[in-house]
Amino acid sequence: xxxxxxxxxxxxxxxxxxxxxxxxxxxxxxxxxxxxxxxxxxxxxxxxxxxxxxxxxxxxxxxxxxxxxxxxxxxxxxxxxxxxxxxxxxxxxxxxxxxxxxxxxxxxxxxxxx
Amino acid sequence: xxxxxxxxxxxxxxxxxxxxxxxxxxxxxxxxxxxxxxxxxxxxxxxxxxxxxxxxxxxxxxxxxxxxxxxxxxxxxxxxxxxxxxxxxxxxxxxxxxxxxxxxxxxxxx
Numbered sequence: 001x002x003x004x005x006x007x008x009x010x011x012x013x014x015x016x017x018x019x020x021x022x023x024x025x026x027x028x029x030x031x032x033x034x035x036x037x038x039x040x041x042x043x044x045x046x047x048x049x050x051x052x053x054x055x056x057x058x059x060x061x062x063x064x065x066x067x068x069x070x071x072x073x074x075x076x077x078x079x080x081x082x083x084x085x086x087x088x089x090x091x092x093x094x095x096x097x098x099x100x101x102x103x104x105x106x107x108x109x110x111x112x113x114x
Numbered sequence: 115x116x117x118x119x120x121x122x123x124x125x126x127x128x129x130x131x132x133x134x135x136x137x138x139x140x141x142x143x144x145x146x147x148x149x150x151x152x153x154x155x156x157x158x159x160x161x162x163x164x165x166x167x168x169x170x171x172x173x174x175x176x177x178x179x180x181x182x183x184x185x186x187x188x189x190x191x192x193x194x195x196x197x198x199x200x201x202x203x204x205x206x207x208x209x210x211x212x213x214x215x216x217x218x219x220x221x222x223x224x
Contacts (some may be wrong), residue, residue, distance in 0.1 A: 004157075042200070043214040058115075090157065097222075102148050102160035102204075103212065110155075 002027050006091050006106035013113050019078035021109050023091030027064040031094050032074040033103065034058075034066065043090065049074055081113045116141045118205050120215035128223050135218045137203030140184065146206035147179055149188045152217070153199045161201075162188070176211040193222045 005024045015018050023032065034046040035058075045058030047066045055066050063085060067075045074093075078085055088110050092103040117140040127133045135149075146165055150158040162171040164177045164186065171177075186205075188195060196221045203215040 036169040037188040040216070042216040045212070048211070092158075102150075102163050104160075105150075108155075 002104060004091055004093050004104050004106040006109050008087075009107065011108060011109060011111045013111070014083050015083055015113055016080050017113075019081045019085075019111065019113075021076040021078075021089055021091075021111070023070055023074045023076070023093075023106060025093040025104070026072060027093065027095075027104075028071060029093035029095055029104075030071065031103075032068065033088045033090075033092040034064070034074070034076045035092065036060070037090060037108070038087050046076065046089075079112075083113050085111065086113045087111060116144065116205060116207065116213040118203055118213045118215040120201075120203050122218060124214075124219040125219070126223060127193055129194055130192050133193045133197075133220060133222070135188045135190075135201050135203075135220070137186045137188075137205075137215055138184050139186070139203075139205045139213075141205075141207060142181060142184060144181070144205045144207050147177065147186045148170050148204040148206075149175065149177055150202040150204060151197075151199045152202060158202065169207045190220075193220070195222045195224050198222045 007022045030051045032049045035043045048069045049055045088108045092105045094103040121136045148163045149161045161175045162172040162177045164179045176189045190204045200217040
């Protein structure tokens with residue numbers, strides 16, 4: 001069954017702590033994404049990865065970094081989290097550039113930074 | 115930067131009545147359009163993808179694309195209460211960049 005898995009689903013951190021959000025897929029998709037979703041702002045692209053160690057900034061990369069050492073895993077890292085990074089984070093993946101197959105989304109990680 | 119706008123912001127329909135959602139985009143070179151559904155506190159579920167002008171049907175969901183008018187719509191036939199969700203329009207150009215609208219909140223009343 002094709003699936004994008006995000007861990008953890010819920011996370012509470014204090015301001016200044018480091019945060020690691022993990023995403024996995026078992027479909028050998030080349031392209032993976034990290035988005036955040038906030039009320040009134042919709043889905044905003046943080047980073048896009050075209051394959052292992054081939055990552056590009058999205059529209060709001062500041063305060064985030066990513067790691068993709070295996071095709072199946074794409075991590076989002078917040079070094080010294082800030083309260084304005086409280087959000088729902090979604091990971092997605094697709095074959096190639098995503099033109100012919102709609103990206104599959106995970107269920108999201110709800111992060112609260114206190 | 116691509117701008118994707120959806121209307122209406124919210125829509126209430128009765129069970130069985132057609133629901134119509136609209137999406138406009140700003141970049142006429144866009145070539146890949148999708149509608150997603152998002153139930154509360156859940157991920158995004160793709161409903162229909164369309165790549166050329168005209169109509170594409172997937173079950174009860176039909177997308178209409180008119181690139182000259184920078185417009186794509188979604189029509190839901192015989193909506194059910196379980197279709198109550200946020201519907202997101204997604205538009206792509208090149209190299210996998212996807213731009214989303216802010217969504218339409220659909221409520222289907224029994």
